[in-house]
Amino acid sequence: MKIKHYTAGTLQEAMVKVKNDLGRDAVILHTRRFKQGGIFGFFGKDLFEVTATLEAKVPSAGTGPKRETAPGLPNNRASALEAEMSQLRQAVEAALLTQHLPKERTNSKLKDLLLRNDVEPLVADKLLQDVLRQVPGGTDTPEARHCLEQRLCQCLSRTEGIKLAGGKPKNVALLGPTGVGKTTTIAKLAANFTLIEEKRVALITADTYRIAAVEQLKTYGEIIGVPVEVVFTREELADALARHADKDLILIDTAGSSPRNDKQVQELACLLADLPDLEKHLVISATTKPRDAMDIIARFAPREGAYKLIITKVDESDTLGAIVNIMYNTQGVLSYVTKGQSVPDDIELADAQKLAALILREQNYA
Numbered sequence: 001m002k003i004k005h006y007t008a009g010t011l012q013e014a015m016v017k018v019k020n021d022l023g024r025d026a027v028i029l030h031t032r033r034f035k036q037g038g039i040f041g042f043f044g045k046d047l048f049e050v051t052a053t054l055e056a057k058v059p060s061a062g063t064g065p066k067r068e069t070a071p072g073l074p075n076n077r078a079s080a081l082e083a084e085m086s087q088l089r090q091a092v093e094a095a096l097l098t099q100h101l102p103k104e105r106t107n108s109k110l111k112d113l114l115l116r117n118d119v120e121p122l123v124a125d126k127l128l129q130d131v132l133r134q135v136p137g138g139t140d141t142p143e144a145r146h147c148l149e150q151r152l153c154q155c156l157s158r159t160e161g162i163k164l165a166g167g168k169p170k171n172v173a174l175l176g177p178t179g180v181g182k183t184t185t186i187a188k189l190a191a192n193f194t195l196i197e198e199k200r201v202a203l204i205t206a207d208t209y210r211i212a213a214v215e216q217l218k219t220y221g222e223i224i225g226v227p228v229e230v231v232f233t234r235e236e237l238a239d240a241l242a243r244h245a246d247k248d249l250i251l252i253d254t255a256g257s258s259p260r261n262d263k264q265v266q267e268l269a270c271l272l273a274d275l276p277d278l279e280k281h282l283v284i285s286a287t288t289k290p291r292d293a294m295d296i297i298a299r300f301a302p303r304e305g306a307y308k309l310i311i312t313k314v315d316e317s318d319t320l321g322a323i324v325n326i327m328y329n330t331q332g333v334l335s336y337v338t339k340g341q342s343v344p345d346d347i348e349l350a351d352a353q354k355l356a357a358l359i360l361r362e363q364n365y366a
């Protein structure tokens with residue numbers, strides 16, 4: 001029996017060497033991981049060695065002629081080893097299979113496009129699977145592209161801005177991490193509802209962590225011509241809301257909190273808990289890393305569907321995939337997209353068709 005050893009940086013690479021050299025009938029006899037180089041076993045490079053042969057076919061347990069037990073090994077130990085080898089072989093073959101899937105499935109132009117847009121690989125795969133179900137001919141056709149656009153639209157279709165209540169004030173609080181644009185967005189909304197829709201608006205800020213934050217909102221209030229209240233407690237917030245019962249819209253600014261700071265997140269939740277008819281809009285920057293965005297949503301809006309999402313700074317991000325990831329993975333409703341620092345211009349209602357088209361054309365709002 002001719003036994004050969006194959007070494008590589010990963011087990012998969014070593015197995016590819018085995019398959020290339022011995023073909024698919026290679027029998028794996030042994031695998032091991034070892035370190036090369038380094039000092040006293042430290043800092044060495046991890047390597048994998050696969051020992052394989054072509055000639056000694058190991059019959060599978062329970063089938064074929066009765067085989068002889070390997071010398072020195074009791075019967076049950078030999079079959080345990082055999083089972084282990086068979087499992088290893090199956091695992092390696094499965095790994096090799098995914099490595100050599102037809103290009104169409106793993107590397108289509110549409111998938112590349114989604115990945116370039118920072119859509120997470122898993123989300124991209126799921127979207128393309130849906131496309132393939134409707135257009136079985138493959139993903140690199142105009143039909144598939146059209147179908148993907150529709151699928152993206154569907155994924156982004158939960159959109160709704162602020163709907164005024166009529167007869168009583170609509171209370172809207174913006175919350176989210178620091179510096180994402182909460183106060184600027186409140187100014188944009190206040191200006192649009194006051195100057196364009198001619199509604200009565202009041203602003204309340206609960207961001208008393210920084211003097212500058214209060215001054216920032218007061219300045220916007222003066223320019224737009226709307227009253228601004230500063231509150232420190234839940235009771236003061238409830239009183240301020242009651243004082244503006246004659247308004248159409250009351251926008252509440254909150255202090256930015258780190259999602260990792262439990263105390264801040266808890267304080268914010270307490271401040272806003274049980275307020276009548278309060279609509280919460282979670283503000284997330286389009287530049288946020290996908291994993292961080294999911295973390296922010298989990299921390300600030302743990303109850304699914306109980307919040308709307310404002311995506312800010314889309315002008316600062318090259319890609320819009322972050323919005324797809326969030327909408328695919330949550331039940332949130334998109335309300336607004338902000339696209340610059342200019343008040344009141346740089347805000348618009350979230351529009352699923354526009355977002356889907358921008359993603360497919362690899363364009364952004366800038």
Ligand SMILES: Nc1nc2c(ncn2[C@@H]2O[C@H](COP(=O)(O)OP(=O)(O)OP(=O)(O)O)[C@@H](O)[C@H]2O)c(=O)[nH]1
Binds near residue numbers: 256257313339341346
């Ligand atoms: N490019 C860009 N900048 C924005 C946008 N929205 C806000 N900004 C800028 O982001 C910075 C922070 O905005 P703020 O509104 O103060 O953010 P915030 O979330 O209230 O910040 P904290 O109150 O400190 O948590 C400012 O320089 C804004 O002009 C946007 O859509 N695009």
Ligand SMILES: [Mg+2]
Binds near residue numbers: 184207253254256
């Ligand atoms: Mg602020």
